[in-house]
Amino acid sequence: MSTSSKIIYTFTDEAPALATYSLLPIVEAFAASAGIAVETSDISLAGRILASFADQLNADKPVENELAKLAQLATTPEANIIKLPNISASIPQLKAAIAELQAHGYNIPNFPDDPKTDAEKDAHARYSKVLGSAVNPVLREGNSDRRAPAAVKAFARKRPHSMGKWSMASRSHADYMRGGDFFSSEQSITMPKAGEVRIEFVGRDGQVEVKKKLSLQDGEVFDSMFMSGRKLREFFEKTLQDCKETGVMWSLHVKATMMKVSHPIVFGHAVSVYYKGVFDKYHDLFRELGVNPNNGLSSVYDKIKSLPDSQQEEILHDIHDCYSDRPEMAMVDSVKGITNLHIPSDVIVDASMPAMIRSSGQMWGKDGKLKDTKAVMPESTYARIYQEMINFCKTNGAFDPTTMGSVPNVGLMAQKAEEYGSHDKTFEMTADGTMRVVDADGKVLMQHEVEAGDIWRACQTKDAAIRDWVKLAVTRARQSDTPAIFWLDPERAHDRELQKKVEATLQECDLSGLDIRIMGYNEAIRLTMERLIRGKDTISVTGNVLRDYLTDLFPIMELGTSAKMLSIVPLMAGGGMYETGAGGSAPKHVQQVLEENHLRWDSLGEFLALAVSLEDTGIKTKNAKATLLGKTLDKATGKLLDNDKSPSRKTGELDNRGSHFYLALYWAQELAAQSEDPELQAHFAPLAKALSDNEATIVAELSAVQGKPVDIGGYYHADPQLTSQVMRPSATFNNALAALA
């Protein structure tokens, strides 16, 4: 047994951080039995702030930059990191955290909105590195491996979530551009050697404007493409006319949060086409007021508040008039009258489309009824898979969670593999001309004729990331004995470049006995679904966008949610990062704890991640006890799900702490029941007995504290002592656990 193994458990923010106070002692106690140390790494917002000003704190002991250390660890083969959700701080969150830390006596500056002095500029620069999504990009040093854990899948089969029935006569469908979009203009090259490239705009007058300079690596794939603004508007108009004629509801599905440069523009065109009458009539006024359709109809409502009442009323009246010429729109909130076009972030394609497909292909109308819908997704590249699934459901009925197979995903994500999100290389054209990519010798590598209003973008994917992704797919196919399909569209320039690398890399792999194919998206999803309804699993091996889409789409059909998926990042250097859960760090949960001492946070993601982390440790360090801990933890999680011991949302009922107790109970029972490792059996038998004997007492102790407010001495930087007391209120449980050591 190796005693040098170490699991890093990240300490983050809000609800996951609170849960950690309860769960970590259990994890430490169990892991110790296999000689595994569990260390925390503080990558919380407060921790990162303090680390940024370590030199100014005059602290007793030096504050280390734990994120930097962790990022360094991620590039070594030893990395075994359990990564909990953390805050991607907005400026208001950052300011609140600063104020709290200052109140706790830390000597840190305010956040300067408008830095003037050198000190302010320095502070601003340091805080900028803390803002936004600052953790994932530095830790995700690998591709993505996502799958439904066996326990979760078994639970969904036994207790299926609801699935709306599909009618063969459904009118719902996904509609997309047939030309003029990114798909139809995509060009792609592979760099024959490392070198500089320039992205240039050449105006009709011959003037050259350098938009961007980049250093590309040897073998890097570089794409360029554009969407025609004019054709996009024509397309929107056509879809609206079509819905008006057919009586099908209209809905828009984009991902303005993620594709944060291009999709708000696309969304804005939808708004100004739907409300064309209003945007034409008030063109000058709206410009004066600063109305931006890219921010949705709500931007109109906001900006016209400065106008006299009578003028506001006229505009509202004109908005209302638009509805008579336009088809009914899918609602986000039919009670509040909030439509699909209200704000750009309400309807996010990767969540909204699975929801629609799960609801019989329908969305909510303004009368609060589900209705057949045209799902408009202008970019055709990925939209086609939704139409394929809709046709499939029309033909074969809704998926059946009790019998369907599973679709794990291996996604190309390492080294910031881009397909969207190339925010620094996306441009909205302000004039007609030519966009081109030119190499250091002045050779034009790619070019497009563009018009004002077109959206042009470029994307980069690194050679090493692609090769690692291919090998990960082969490994996953081998380890799970499951066929794998590379989703590569032969009609897509980017995918053709990738396919060459995939084929070359596959030749280096041992493929004996494996079923690995390369197929276009339509064929790939179709075959995957045909297998799915016959109970068969198929690994989808995809680019970054399909990784994002498919790891919502299939899990929502299979499990009712994507939050229960295992999300592993096998790091390129050989280590592993195990991400837990999705959907942020749940500030509302903290509120409930402070007011009622009930934590509804579900640590299922942590249980699942920990099990894989233990199993991987077992394999990598030849530690059979670790493997056994992982296996028994999975069984315990399954039992927990079966026995309904997940946290309730209601104060007074079992909460996060109670579910941790049951996890410990079941885990100890599994270990006590197995005979593979008599040492572990003997070690855990007393704990299993103690917890089992005292179940009623412990549950009562955990329940007794609820219903009253508690103080944990902070929000972003809570007091560890106080918080631990709050999160570990059962003396009986604590003592039993302590007796294990």
Next chain:
Amino acid sequence: MSTSSKIIYTFTDEAPALATYSLLPIVEAFAASAGIAVETSDISLAGRILASFADQLNADKPVENELAKLAQLATTPEANIIKLPNISASIPQLKAAIAELQAHGYNIPNFPDDPKTDAEKDAHARYSKVLGSAVNPVLREGNSDRRAPAAVKAFARKRPHSMGKWSMASRSHADYMRGGDFFSSEQSITMPKAGEVRIEFVGRDGQVEVKKKLSLQDGEVFDSMFMSGRKLREFFEKTLQDCKETGVMWSLHVKATMMKVSHPIVFGHAVSVYYKGVFDKYHDLFRELGVNPNNGLSSVYDKIKSLPDSQQEEILHDIHDCYSDRPEMAMVDSVKGITNLHIPSDVIVDASMPAMIRSSGQMWGKDGKLKDTKAVMPESTYARIYQEMINFCKTNGAFDPTTMGSVPNVGLMAQKAEEYGSHDKTFEMTADGTMRVVDADGKVLMQHEVEAGDIWRACQTKDAAIRDWVKLAVTRARQSDTPAIFWLDPERAHDRELQKKVEATLQECDLSGLDIRIMGYNEAIRLTMERLIRGKDTISVTGNVLRDYLTDLFPIMELGTSAKMLSIVPLMAGGGMYETGAGGSAPKHVQQVLEENHLRWDSLGEFLALAVSLEDTGIKTKNAKATLLGKTLDKATGKLLDNDKSPSRKTGELDNRGSHFYLALYWAQELAAQSEDPELQAHFAPLAKALSDNEATIVAELSAVQGKPVDIGGYYHADPQLTSQVMRPSATFNNALAALA
């Protein structure tokens, strides 16, 4: 040059026979230039009757049995047969032909309806061999090769037929059983050696009834399957309820003419489920009257005529009442109020589904409007391809004849390859029990538990036919440089047996450079359609049912009709049969000739068949002149289509004879214009000039005779002299042609 080549041109009946009087002299004159003799073979109804009584005719020269000779020729490598449509005689047609021949002085007996004497029995036996489909079965000694000729395809691209627009919001779909049908019960075996099998029914009491004894060949594929009558009725009820709920029109698509045992039963269940109220209420009365739902609702109307008016009215009232509980039904004739369920032969799936798909997925409602429709096709085996195409059209819009590719077919047809049409091996169960297939040793090869009302059937396919079919597919793929897909469903027992033979036979073939795949039906049609809309051709290599369905489905999309397809039967012995046209021998056309001397028959099928016949002669006998004649004929046919020189339906305008003149003109011009063969160039230049110079005169001569009745001295056995005069009225044209020799 081989001078021994010979093309057999069949002499048949009615319009094609009349057209032959005009066309054959042209064909003979042109073919002679390549040393090819054109001989006729009289397989007309009259000819076959006379041959049957050759021994009793006391004719000057012996009347030969030309069909028998032709059938013999078909089994030799020399066969080169152009087969025109002929009469499949019904009894009334037979009697009319007999009367005419008797009037012409032939000593043949009457057709005895109820033969008593030995002479009558002998006559009945002889006439029985003349009745019905007596020609194709004896001549079709090969598999099927059907494709759109280049000239026809080019014409359709230039002058596309109308195609209804598809809406993405269309509610139309194809619905089929998900269990309980032939597909889900199919079993299949390959005979390890030749032997006898018995089809037996074992009752619940253990009684064994031998239904059929068969001698199977070594390697023969033998299938058995059944459709549950109970599940079929449940399925119909479900589809009716679904249409009632969704407001989509209901329609039934079967092939009661071809699957003449099983499909009338299926159809009958549809009738008695739709009109359940009436059939339940009048159960006993209908039985007494002999109402048979398998003959459609019209059977009710017919049979109740014997009842008193008041009772008739009551029943009609009750029929009418059914409509209020049932969904709207697709109409065959909305003016006359004739629905889909009126008679079993009105809606034939292989024609009705392409028509629906071509009409935006809609059929006619009772208000004379096109409406979205549920196309009910109980048997799922083939129905799925229509749903696939419907989904495809919803997603990609209607096919575009101006840009789409083509789908030639290589069909398994030889040696009566069965998939349906196993009329002698189809049984409707009258009791619960077991149907089984037992070999000579008493070993049970296949068995099914059945209930009364189930439809059980067996099918045979011969090994040699399958191997020939595979080789034909490879030959076609090579000759047309086109990918070929074997449509074999891995989930279908019959196809799995076939696949083994296909794979074995492919191994014997030179596949270098060919793209030959084996795919399930859904994947096959999907890939074919994806290629189709990109202008790419794909050969479909299918069994007998899909041969029948696909050679209507794709041609109707591509060409607007299946009548313009080349239909070749490469005979297993090495010869070739070239079938021309489809749709019978057109008695109405003859009527118009007799009354107005205008023949609207379009000989396009003959032109196309002749071109292939010439090309094949060229290849087989290394006769370059024949090849060139074929090539130039194809060009001439293309020009004829382009210049609108096909026959008009209107008397006074260009008719069949005029189109033959233009064919001769263009053909001669093509030959005069080419430089590949100077001899042929010199030979045809004067004819080209003569016909071109005299175009106006000849057209005028051909037009002048029209508008008056003519006498051709008979109908089934017209006078050759008189008919030839009628069909060759232009002296100028006749002289020019005569000068060629």
